[in-house]
Structures are given as C-alpha cells and as structure tokens.
Amino acid sequence: MEHEVFTWASLFPFLKKLPPHVSNAIIVSVILLIIVVLGYRQLRRTEDEIVPEPKITFRNFVEMIVETLSNIIVDTMGPRGKEFVLIVGTLALFILFNNLSGLVPGFLPATDNVNTTFACSLTVFMMTHYYGFREHGIKYLKQFVGPFWWLAPLMVPIELIGHMARPLSLGLRLFGNITGDHLVTAIFFGLVPLMVPLPVMFLGLFVAFVQTFVFMLLSMAYFSGAISHEEH
Amino acid sequence: MVMSLSDSKRDVVKSLISYSSLGLEMGLSVAIGIAIGYFLDSFFKTYPYLTIIFMIFGIVAAMKTIYVLLKKIAKEDERDNSK
Numbered sequence: 001m002e003h004e005v006f007t008w009a010s011l012f013p014f015l016k017k018l019p020p021h022v023s024n025a026i027i028v029s030v031i032l033l034i035i036v037v038l039g040y041r042q043l044r045r046t047e048d049e050i051v052p053e054p055k056i057t058f059r060n061f062v063e064m065i066v067e068t069l070s071n072i073i074v075d076t077m078g079p080r081g082k083e084f085v086l087i088v089g090t091l092a093l094f095i096l097f098n099n100l101s102g103l104v105p106g107f108l109p110a111t112d113n114v115n116t117t118f119a120c121s122l123t124v125f126m127m128t129h130y131y132g133f134r135e136h137g138i139k140y141l142k143q144f145v146g147p148f149w150w151l152a153p154l155m156v157p158i159e160l161i162g163h164m165a166r167p168l169s170l171g172l173r174l175f176g177n178i179t180g181d182h183l184v185t186a187i188f189f190g191l192v193p194l195m196v197p198l199p200v201m202f203l204g205l206f207v208a209f210v211q212t213f214v215f216m217l218l219s220m221a222y223f224s225g226a227i228s229h230e231e232h
Numbered sequence: 233m234v235m236s237l238s239d240s241k242r243d244v245v246k247s248l249i250s251y252s253s254l255g256l257e258m259g260l261s262v263a264i265g266i267a268i269g270y271f272l273d274s275f276f277k278t279y280p281y282l283t284i285i286f287m288i289f290g291i292v293a294a295m296k297t298i299y300v301l302l303k304k305i306a307k308e309d310e311r312d313n314s315k
Contacts (some may be wrong), residue, residue, distance in 0.1 A: 075296050132297065158296060159293070161261055161289055165260040165297075166257065172256065173253070173256055217250065225314045
C-alpha cells in the first residue's frame with residue numbers, strides 16, 4: 001500500500017494539477033517575491049536613515065544579499081558588471097532558492113528537472129547574443145567569422161557548435177548535480193532515516209551554493225565575452 | 233593579510249570552476265557536432281559523410297574552447313606580472 005507523497009504544492013488547489021517542477025518553481029518564486037517586496041517596503045520607509053541599524057534586521061539581511069551579489073559580479077566582470085547585476089542576480093537567487101528548497105521536506109527542487117535548468121541556460125544564451133548585438137551592432141557577427149574572411153566557411157560552423165555547447169553544458173551541469181544530490185539523499189533516507197542522511201544533506205547544502213556560483217560565474221564569462229572589444 | 237588570502241582563495245575557486253567547466257563543454261561540442269551531422273545526413277541522405285565532417289568541426293570547436301581559455305590565462309598572467 002503506497003500512500004501519496006506529501007508535497008507543499010498539493011495544499012494549493014491551483015498548483016495541484018501542475019507538474020511538480022512547475023508548482024515548486026512557482027512557490028519558490030512567490031517566496032522570493034515576498035522577500036523582495038518586504039525588503040523594498042522597509043527600504044522605502046527608512047530611506048532617510050543613513051546610519052545602519054545596530055541589530056541585524058530583515059532589511060540588513062536583504063541588503064547583505066544584494067551587496068554580496070553585486071560585489072561578486074563587479075569583481076568578476078570589472079566596472080561594466082553593474083549592467084548585469086539584474087539578470088545574473090535574478091538567475092542566481094532563483095537557482096539558489098530552488099536548490100535549497102530540495103533540502104526542505106515536501107519540496108521537489110525545480111532545478112532537478114531539465115526543463116527548468118534549460119529555461120535558465122537558454123535565457124543566458126539569448127541574453128548573451130542580445131548584449132552582443134546591442135554592444136557591437138551588426139559587427140557582432142564578425143566574432144563568428146574568425147580572423148580571415150576566407151576562413152569563414154570553416155569558422156562559422158565551429159563557432160556555432162561552440163556557442164551551442166555553452167547553454168547545453170550550463171543546463172546539464174545544474175540538472176545533473178541537483179538530481180544526483182537529491183537522489184542520493186532520498187536513497188539514504190530510504191535505507192537509514194536516522195542520522196545517516198545528515199552528511200549527505202550537508203553535502204547537498206554545499207552543492208546548492210557551489211552550483212549557483214558556477215552558474216553565475218559561467219554566465220558572467222559568457223556575457224563579458226559577448227561585450228568584449230578584442231579580436232578572437 | 234587576511235584580505236589578500238581570501239582574495240587569492242577566491243581566485244583559486246574561480247579558476248577551478250572555469251577549468252572544470254571545460255570538460256563538459258568539450259564533450260558536448262563533439263556531441264552537438266555529431267548530432268548536427270547526423271540530422272543533416274538523414275535530411276540529405278548522404279550518410280556518413282556529413283556526420284564525419286561535423287564531428288571534425290565539433291572536435292575543432294572543443295580544441296578552440298581550450299585555446300580561448302589558454303589565451304585568457306596567458307593574459308591574466310601578464311596582467312598579474314605587470315602589477
């Protein structure tokens with residue numbers, strides 16, 4: 001006799017019929033939205049206060065997240081990194097919270113489905129070329145032609161394959177790591193539910209952060225490659 | 233001192249991540265090349281020529297990934313030495 005697996009999504013009538021990765025992504029997005037709205041409202045209320053509050057408050061927490069993210073991005077991409085804080089930060093927060101939701105009982109992390117990870121990586125892929133065209137105009141296509149014009153029939157397929165491998169590897173890596181981690185935790189829970197899954201769950205915490213960082217770093221590398229002005 | 237240590241550590245982590253991404257990207261380049269070639273072959277009914285050609289393209293794309301990364305490393309080394 002199998003009883004139905006409990007998920008938080010089954011509590012909501014609208015989300016019950018959706019596949020688990022979609023409903024969990026929606027729940028995580030709503031949680032993120034609530035955090036952002038609360039933080040923003042506190043920010044508005046205390047806009048005149050320059051002196052930071054002595055205790056750690058919710059506002060400090062949100063400020064800390066944003067500051068850490070933008071510091072990482074500006075450190076990696078240089079002074080132009082400020083333009084990319086929005087997209088890279090959004091993706092990073094979404095992926096991080098989805099990864100971490102896998103550690104909460106009743107949540108299936110949305111990132112352990114290929115559809116979610118490829119949605120993220122294809123966003124990066126599209127935005128890379130959008131930023132490239134915005135920066136260079138039509139000359140952006142020169143990056144694909146290579147150093148000499150007579151090499152173009154050889155270089156264009158090579159570059160295309162190289163560019164297509166990027167979103168595929170981004171999405172596949174995230175999916176593989178999170179699925180593997182989630183499966184290992186589930187199997188250990190099935191074998192010995194007491195104490196034994198703890199180190200694996202700790203590893204899961206580590207994997208969640210590292211994979212988010214990897215995704216951020218690689219998408220930043222792709223963005224800065226698209227807007228760089230040097231010859232290949 | 234503490235600051236510089238954490239900075240160098242972060243650099244190590246960053247380079248580790250960018251090198252570890254190389255393997256997956258190389259393998260997938262070859263796979264995508266073969267997939268494109270196979271698809272074109274079944275479209276034009278010229279199996280196996282386009283598959284082989286696009287596999288070679290994929291392998292060259294994988295090598296180019298290494299080449300670009302090597303150039304980036306060389307440039308970073310130069311910048312670090314000139315500091």
